[in-house]
Amino acid sequence: MAKDLLLDIKDLFIHFDVFGGTLKVLDGVNFAVYSGEKVGLVGETGCGKTTTMKAVLRVLPMPPARIPGGEIYFKGRDILKMSARELGQVRGAGISMVFQDPTAALNPVFTTGQQLEAAVKYSSAGDKRLSRKEIRQRAMAALKEVALPDAERLLKNYPFQLSGGMRQRVCIAMALAGSRELIIADEPGTSLDVSIQDQILRLLRKLVEEKNTSIILITHTLGVVRELADRVYVMYAGNMVEVAPTDELFSQPLHPYTVGLMKAVPKLTGGGIADGIPGRIPDYLDPPPGCRFHPRCDRAMEVCRREKPRFYQVSEDHDVACFLYSDKETARQRA
Amino acid sequence: MTTDLLTLTELKKHFIIGHTGIVRRKPITVKAVDGISFSVQEGETFGLVGESGSGKSTVAYTVVGMYQPTDGDIAFRGQSLFEGGGKRSAVAKKEIQIVFQDPGSSLNPRRTVKQIVELPLRIHRSDGDLLSRVIELLEMVELPPEYIHKYPQMLGGGEKQMVAMARALATNPSFVILDEPTSALDVSIQAKIINLLIRLQEEFHLSYLFITHDLSLMRNVASRVAIMYLGKICEIAEAAEFFRNPYHPYTQMLLSSIPVVSAAEEALKPKKVTSRGEIPSPVNVPSGCSFHPRCPEKKDVCSQVDPVMVEVEPGHYVRCHPISGGQGE
Numbered sequence: 001m002a003k004d005l006l007l008d009i010k011d012l013f014i015h016f017d018v019f020g021g022t023l024k025v026l027d028g029v030n031f032a033v034y035s036g037e038k039v040g041l042v043g044e045t046g047c048g049k050t051t052t053m054k055a056v057l058r059v060l061p062m063p064p065a066r067i068p069g070g071e072i073y074f075k076g077r078d079i080l081k082m083s084a085r086e087l088g089q090v091r092g093a094g095i096s097m098v099f100q101d102p103t104a105a106l107n108p109v110f111t112t113g114q115q116l117e118a119a120v121k122y123s124s125a126g127d128k129r130l131s132r133k134e135i136r137q138r139a140m141a142a143l144k145e146v147a148l149p150d151a152e153r154l155l156k157n158y159p160f161q162l163s164g165g166m167r168q169r170v171c172i173a174m175a176l177a178g179s180r181e182l183i184i185a186d187e188p189g190t191s192l193d194v195s196i197q198d199q200i201l202r203l204l205r206k207l208v209e210e211k212n213t214s215i216i217l218i219t220h221t222l223g224v225v226r227e228l229a230d231r232v233y234v235m236y237a238g239n240m241v242e243v244a245p246t247d248e249l250f251s252q253p254l255h256p257y258t259v260g261l262m263k264a265v266p267k268l269t270g271g272g273i274a275d276g277i278p279g280r281i282p283d284y285l286d287p288p289p290g291c292r293f294h295p296r297c298d299r300a301m302e303v304c305r306r307e308k309p310r311f312y313q314v315s316e317d318h319d320v321a322c323f324l325y326s327d328k329e330t331a332r333q334r335a
Numbered sequence: 336m337t338t339d340l341l342t343l344t345e346l347k348k349h350f351i352i353g354h355t356g357i358v359r360r361k362p363i364t365v366k367a368v369d370g371i372s373f374s375v376q377e378g379e380t381f382g383l384v385g386e387s388g389s390g391k392s393t394v395a396y397t398v399v400g401m402y403q404p405t406d407g408d409i410a411f412r413g414q415s416l417f418e419g420g421g422k423r424s425a426v427a428k429k430e431i432q433i434v435f436q437d438p439g440s441s442l443n444p445r446r447t448v449k450q451i452v453e454l455p456l457r458i459h460r461s462d463g464d465l466l467s468r469v470i471e472l473l474e475m476v477e478l479p480p481e482y483i484h485k486y487p488q489m490l491g492g493g494e495k496q497m498v499a500m501a502r503a504l505a506t507n508p509s510f511v512i513l514d515e516p517t518s519a520l521d522v523s524i525q526a527k528i529i530n531l532l533i534r535l536q537e538e539f540h541l542s543y544l545f546i547t548h549d550l551s552l553m554r555n556v557a558s559r560v561a562i563m564y565l566g567k568i569c570e571i572a573e574a575a576e577f578f579r580n581p582y583h584p585y586t587q588m589l590l591s592s593i594p595v596v597s598a599a600e601e602a603l604k605p606k607k608v609t610s611r612g613e614i615p616s617p618v619n620v621p622s623g624c625s626f627h628p629r630c631p632e633k634k635d636v637c638s639q640v641d642p643v644m645v646e647v648e649p650g651h652y653v654r655c656h657p658i659s660g661g662q663g664e
Contacts, residue, residue, distance in 0.1 A: 044521040044522070044523065045521050163613050165613050166613075193386035193387055193548065193614070194386070194548060194549075194550075194589060194592045194593060195386065195588055195589060195592045195610040196386075196610070196613060197592065197594075198591070198592035198593075198594075198609075198610045199610050199611070201594075202609075220521060220522070221522075221594060222522075222594075222596050223551075223593065223594025223595050223596050224594045226594065226595070226596055227594050250596055250597065260523060261522060261523060262596060263526075264522045264523045264525065264526035265522050265551070265596050266525075266526075266529075266549070266551040266552040266554065266555045267551060267554070267555070267595070267596070267597065267599075267600055268550070268551050268554050268578060268590075268593065268595055268600040268603050268604070269554075269597075269599050269600055269603065270554045270555055270574075270575070270578070271555070272530075272533075272555055273525075273526045273529055273530060273555050274526060275526055275527060275530055276522070276523035276524060276525070276526030276527040276530075277523040280491055280493075280524075
């Protein structure tokens with residue numbers, strides 16, 4: 001794969017100023033997506049997955065949110081420093097998002113057609129201005145791509161006239177309209193039944209592979225990531241704790257958090273479920289010092305309470321933010 | 336020798352949601368549950384699986400008494416719950432309890448944990464010291480006694496669900512319906528709650544009717560599993576057998592759709608069936624076998640005749656024409 005950096009988040013901090021103090025949510029996040037790559041981002045509720053991605057699109061409400069540090073490069077330009085006009089181009093033609101709940105993502109008072117055509121219109125910024133007929137044709141083609149039959153009628157329907165699976169397909173059609181370079185899919189199947197989720201994931205994979213679009217798949221279900229992603233980031237309490245190629249992460253998880261998470265997933269092979277990770281996600285008002293996972297970690301050491309671990313590279317594409325592996329890296333470098 | 340604790344016989348629950356026509360008004364009915372039979376044995380976990388709209392929660396609400404069935408019977412310890420005019424006895428009410436899917440809405444936000452857990456004790460006029468009983472119940476679900484003064488919004492999702500479980504256990508039930516108890520929770524919290532539920536089951540000899548859409552979870556908790564589709568059961572089997580040897584095309588489709596985390600699990604998924612189509616509206620249930628529009632193995636008979644349940648192996652029942660050889664009702 002050509003290693004062309006498309007999105008590069010560097011040392012991103014996001015704080016929220018609230019009544020009781022400051023919520024230190026993102027704590028130095030590093031994250032990269034290469035062109036044509038399918039990246040998974042996994043973590044439990046409240047770990048900062050969606051906050052990170054909202055920062056990428058600059059849709060975080062500020063205030064209360066504020067970004068005390070960090071850069072977000074999209075094709076070499078810092079999104080955080082862009083003018084409104086440049087940002088509009090990135091949102092229209094560069095990056096788009098598929099949300100978890102298609103019912104909330106679609107506007108109930110406009111028809112599918114009006115919404116889809118708007119997406120087509122703004123995604124083709126840069127091209128010459130499209131005529132209304134061309135816009136309609138592209139919208140119909142987009143519906144065909146997401147395997148929705150009877151496009152003519154669908155464009156006249158309001159979202160409530162569609163089923164959940166169809167709505168999500170419409171959202172995907174909107175996200176893929178034009179020539180987007182990066183799709184951020186935030187739990188695209190979670191609100192749907194498992195058989196529909198499977199269809200949606202297969203559809204997403206087919207479309208991004210055909211168009212060579214990059215995708216970031218955000219989810220809390222490990223299995224979903226395994227189906228779709230090339231590379232997976234695991235996030236805990238505002239930090240990336242592990243990143244590895246999908247196969248390696250699932251066969252050889254290293255970070256104690258990743259290991260605990262894997263154990264807690266019920267398996268089709270049976271045999272009961274391990275007891276999960278004790279405790280819960282820390283309070284962002286007063287996060288634990290050092291490694292934010294140490295109060296829940298069964299292998300915590302003295303150093304974990306004092307210092308924040310950096311990413312240690314244990315194999316070519318496998319990085320772990322955990323002191324347990326600090327010597328693994330040096331051994332590798334000597335060899 | 337196992338005994339049946341709860342038996343459903345041809346249970347039906349239809350809802351009238353409107354009328355058609357002006358002169359001859361005909362009711363529009365949704366057949367949420369349309370003739371299902373199964374029994375739950377003492378001490379077992381019976382799993383009921385289905386997608387949204389399959390009617391699994393309607394079964395739960397009918398068993399617990401929130402709905403009156405349209406037809407059919409529910410027997411508890413061999414005795415019909417509807418004997419003597421349909422009002423169920425206080426004993427049956429105490430014995431059958433439920434934990435709902437979303438603890439955020441099943442717990443009253445204006446009541447403290449103590450008030451929530453002691454309500455069933457008050458209703459059933461329990462003797463003795465209510466406070467010490469509440470603390471005892473919280474201990475059972477591994478919550479510290481100081482939680483009695485907390486309000487639901489001060490608790491995490493898993494803790495709320497444990498309060499709901501403590502409330503269900505307050506009347507010393509022998510049968511608890513768990514309606515998607517962990518679907519709103521993260522996996523690590525889910526794991527903790529499931530293991531606690533299993534411990535409670537052993538300790539108090541409880542029987543569970545466990546409702547979920549998560550087949551991987553089912554594999555780990557249920558002793559027997561039934562699959563529901565549009566108000567009917569398509570397959571029932573022992574859990575181990577069910578996952579090793581699924582017969583019904585719908586079961587195979589569901590199994591093949593599960594996202595899994597290891598190659599060993601991948602090997603268990605049926606390969607030849609992939610998910611297609613969507614569950615139709617329960618107002619317009621397809622003729623014959625209701626699954627036929629999505630079925631990859633559809634025959635002519637499937638769109639005309641509703642198949643009957645046949646026993647393909649001891650304890651393994653399937654309702655499908657290509658398997659039963661086209662027998663219908």
